Amino acid sequence: MKFIIDNWYLIFVALASGSMLLWPVLKNASGGSLTPARAVQLINREKAVVIDVCETEEFAAGHVGGAKNVPLGQLEERLPTVVKNKALPVVLVCASGARANRAVAIAKKLGYDNAQAMAGGLKAWREASLPVEKA
Structure with a gap:
């Protein structure tokens, strides 16, 4: 003592x-946030589908390579047609990560249990020096 x-x-x-x-x-x-490096591993090893929930103009200005654009407002209606296999990992991305976090809740409600938001969004992707495509 x-x-x-x-x-x-x-x-x-x-x-x-x-x-x-x-x-x-x-x-x-x-x-439950996903780093850009872990997102790349999911894409390469587990065939994860990248969904960009930004608006169409933001998506055209720059997005993760191979990402499909489904704006957040249309996610509930369009996600089942874009990603038919609910067992695949789904990486949700937006400019900063805020909309992607909201999108995770919608995706999980639709039955996509492997849906994750990328922490920091496209900004973190760029900071990690990963390739960005423009439409």
Whole structure:
């Protein structure tokens, strides 16, 4: 007990550093976000389908290579025709990631259990120096 009282600051520093190390792990576990590198692995290894939920003009300005454009407002109606196999992984992308996160909820409601939003959207894709196509 004397050790704890005499070295409280060391214990505090150990707990603070441990919590800082765990924060990113806990943050990503709850968000379910997908990194661009992991998205590439899903595309190459598991034949994931990339759906860009941006508006048509944004999609034409630049998008992930091979992505199919289904604007967020039309996702519920058009996703079943674009991705017929609900077992395939679906990577949802938008400019920043906000619309893609909303799209995940819609996709899961439609039965696409492997739907994931790419964290950071097209911006993160570009920052990772991955190829962008223009229509």
